[in-house]
Amino acid sequence: MTEVTFAQLEPMPDDWQRALAVVAHPDDIEYGCAAAIATWTDAGREVGYVLATRGEAGIDTLEPAEAGPIREREQRASAAVVGVSTVEFLDHQDGVIEYGTALRRDITAAIRRHRPELVVTLNHRETWGETFWNAPDHVAVGRAVLDAAGDAGNRWIFPELTEQGLEPWNGVRWVAVAGSSMPTHAVDATVGRERAVRSRLEHRTYLESLTDEDPEAYVRSFLPGDARQSGKRFGNRPAVTFELFPR
Template sequence: MTQPRTSPLQPMPDDWRRALAVVAHPDDLEYGCAAAIAAWTDAGREVAYVLATRGEAGIDMLEPEKCGPLREREQRASAAVVGVSEVEFLDHRDGVIEYGTALRRDIAAAIRRHRPELVITLNHRDTWDGALWNTPDHVAVGRATLDAAADAGNRWIFPELTEQGLEPWNGVRWVAVAGSATPTHAVNAGPGLDRAVRSLLEHRTYIEALTDEDPESYARDFLTSTAEAAGERFGGKPAVAFELFGR
């Protein structure tokens, strides 16, 4: 049953050591939850990133063969700002990711490699809060990540992964969805907010193609307003909100 929109957001679980964030594009995590990731790495937790694409189709005036390597560099620099050093790319094609067994297999393999207790992804539903249409890439990767959390623990699904030395991992305890219209939990964004802004700013080429605003003002205004809105249900503290699915 969906929680009422006015109900308080609960604190995210903190009895875990490793997390894996799986999203479609460079910048998805920076728009979605970098302040929470900064707080987690500050606390000594391990977080790794897996991106389905290199974002090569994301900038209209830049050819994919030039855009992909550029956005990969920006993503690695962005991750480093919030304490993440492991960043992997699955090399699905930007803009035309297909939900299905191939995507589930790739994400299940990543979960087996990293063996996280917490998996993080982005809004997998058709819209953003019923107002804006979501992209097919976000929908496909979010949905496949929720499925792959179970696939990773079943040795009879994708047995070829075991043959490749990736033993089943049934240790995922939660999948947390950022950008959900129906969040249930949150993390205090205050300590990590400045680094979240700097992390988003590492995607400067993308931001400059997206808006005529000053990049720093754009990044700070967007992340601050989002955190303040979530904080209205989190004791008035700026927050990063998640919809948490237990397993």
């Protein structure tokens, strides 16, 4: 029986200075992507986070009004572990984010504020690995990020943003989608993976709602393993993979 082989992944571009990660919920970035962000900030690059929601509907035992502030605090602490100090929330409603012009406008405004060269988001397709159904929030935000990267440079789309002082930004060179089943590029996670684990552990309240297992054992059971599996297509080095869309 012939063994199935996959094309090797290319290194992510490194000729940039500013990145912006835009996702739906607290902890979305920490599912594997944080190791890449730690690597980038160690190299002196600037990375900011924008989250569409505060994850207020994510803990069954806590009312949203109580869960939202907790998850915001945990996200800020998590970001700090990997060298990120700028964390913004767009205050869309957790669980029922709608793809459309309102979401595109908010993300366009964030891109114009931060003026990144690289924008990072999470899997925008309907499934994970063609097996598990993806959350509608992830689909809506990921798709809106891909669209907003272009909207940000067009002064005639959302002209009210220009009137508010947010000048068009046509400097986005790539959108990188983490968690894609069709990755094209990767970042070596050797240095950043331990901080990625610690970053994920800052979401302790949420983790304790997910599992009765010890949170650290739970996190370590899949994050390093995912990096090793991805590394088979990246010179057998632990890797964070991305599907890269040039602009």
